[in-house]
Amino acid sequence: MASDDAWSTPSNDALLLSLVSPSPTGVKTVGHSFHPKFTYPIFGDSEEIFGYQDLEINLRYNASDMRPNLSITYSKKFPAVGETEATDVDGILREFLPDIAFQKKKDFETGIKSPRQDWTPPGKLATTFSSHGNTFEVWKGNLADLAVKQVVKRIQILVPLFIEGGSAIDVDDPDADRWTVFFLYQKKEASSDSTSNPYVFAGYCTVYRFFHFRLPTPPLSPSESDVEKATLAQDFDLSELPCRSRISQFIVLPPFQGKGLGSRLYSHIFEQYINHAPTVEITVEDPNEAFDDLRDVADLHYLRQLPEFQALRINTAVAIPKAGAAPNNIVDRAACEAVRVKAKMAPRQFARVLEMHLMSTLP
Ligand code: ACO
Structure with a gap:
């Protein structure tokens, strides 16, 4: 029998997501298909699926109403030996997907081929x-x-x-x-x-x-x-x-x-x-780093449209506190707080963006 490695597939590679829509000849993928970034919450910390060769897990979504359809294919499945058996991929994914995802591929495709032209997103x-x-x-x-x-x-x-x-x-x-x-x-x-x-x-x-x-x-x-x-x-x-x-x-x-x-x-x-x-x-x-970056840039852009934010400057007449020392009034605190409240930002986020702004306005 093949080694354990031959029966193991990285779950991030096995799972492929696509958006699909009808085409004159059937169903086509919109744009490109893509793999997930993480699968450990679903398949465990090692992000490996045991018990299959040439495993492919296709999660296709109807591009408009996001009706999902799951299809799992492989060339060979590990025969159960005692307690060692192939991962129950279908069973595990049932905890994360609604029942509609498990309808027959044919029924899913038939539904996609006759879309409602008047469908609009919800809300x-x-x-x-x-x-x-x-x-x-x-x-x-x-x-x-x-x-x-x-x-x-x-x-x-x-x-x-x-x-x-x-x-x-x-x-x-x-x-x-x-x-x-x-x-x-x-x-x-x-x-x-x-x-x-x-x-x-x-x-x-x-x-x-x-x-x-x-x-x-x-x-x-x-x-x-x-x-x-x-x-x-x-x-x-x-x-x-x-x-x-x-x-x-x-x-x-x-x-x-x-x-x-x-x-x-x-x-x-x-x-x-x-x-x-x-x-x-x-x-x-x-927020993760990517979201923080996006948010900092957007928040700074918003704040810079407010005249009272543009007016905030470092008071160079006041000594800049040493590291670890209590802050002094190097910036007008009351004015900062008034802008923060108006911009509805949490204190930490406002401080981050304010610092970015002040640094860029230093003479
Ligand atoms: N044309 C080309 N590139 C642009 C444009 C433009 N008009 N505008 C901005 N960009 C650049 C930005 O400068 C930025 O570059 P950088 O990465 O070098 O800083 C980059 O494109 C990303 O900005 P956007 O395109 O606006 O962001 P995107 O649409 O890619 O969304 C997000 C970012 C939400 C993090 C996305 O990558 C994502 O969904 N990732 C996976 C899930 C995730 O991490 N979500 C956030 C978790 S935190 C939370 O949920 C609260």
């Missing part, structure tokens, strides 16, 4: 922009909307596959309405054969709303407090309460990366929350 159209001669749209919806929930369920596997340490959201959470989802779609010109829907999924972002309670000072007396609670319950729409809006998962699919689309999507979302009165702070959950 409401939030903005349209063009990039490198292509048109893109951002659609915004709430997870409590069943159409939004359906697409999120289909694409959630992208989180462990592309975000290190990322976790999927509980779409059945009773507080689902606290999640806002932004879908990024390329909108193609209607083709002359009109066989496909014009929308191609390019990425998405989820935003969670935390209530942000500020205790009244001085504290309310018990009776006043009771009155306030009763008023809250009766008169307030919870969605109007002050909140922190936290960007939780942000993905641009590999065929669309490095084209400025992530930056455009982020800036659009940021602008939405700048204009969302209840949001007092826009935060990001565990």
Whole structure:
């Protein structure tokens, strides 16, 4: 029998993702197929799948509504010997994909070949922009909307596959309405054969709303407090309460990366929350380096449009504190805080971007 190595396949290589759409001759891949960045949350730390030769795991998505279809092929499977048996690839992936992903390949392809021409992404159209001669749209919806929930369920596997340490959201959470989802779609010109829907999924972002309670000072007396609670319950729409809006998962699919689309999507979302009165702070959950870079550049660009930010300067008349010493007023702290609050940035993020700005303005 062949050695263990011959029966082992790196799971990042075995898994191939594609977006597909109908073509006059059947089904075609849109753009190029791509491999995941990580598979350890699915197949274990070694990212190896045991028990197959020539293993291929194809996860194809209908490019518009992101209906998934899984197909697993191999030339040989390891015969079970005692407790040693081939990894149950299908069984493992069932924990990460909705049931629809396991329908027969033929049924999936038949469904794709007769697309609904009037299908649009879930939620409401939030903005349209063009990039490198292509048109893109951002659609915004709430997870409590069943159409939004359906697409999120289909694409959630992208989180462990592309975000290190990322976790999927509980779409059945009773507080689902606290999640806002932004879908990024390329909108193609209607083709002359009109066989496909014009929308191609390019990425998405989820935003969670935390209530942000500020205790009244001085504290309310018990009776006043009771009155306030009763008023809250009766008169307030919870969605109007002050909140922190936290960007939780942000993905641009590999065929669309490095084209400025992530930056455009982020800036659009940021602008939405700048204009969302209840949001007092826009935060990001565990950003990685690539996201930090994108965010720093976008935040700096936004801040530099504010005259009060442009006016912030290092006060060269004050001695710069030694490393480890308490900060002094080398920058007008009250003015900084006023800009930070206006820009709804968390203190650490604002400090990072402010430093970038101040360094570039040094004489
Ligand atoms: N044309 C060409 N390149 C451009 C353009 C443009 N118009 N605009 C920006 N770029 C460059 C940027 O300068 C940047 O270059 P750099 O990498 O040398 O700094 C690079 O393209 C990336 O910027 P964008 O294209 O705007 O970003 P992208 O669309 O590739 O999205 C992201 C970045 C979200 C990190 C994407 O790579 C991704 O989804 N990765 C996998 C998942 C991930 O890591 N998500 C973030 C996790 S953190 C979280 O979820 C909160």
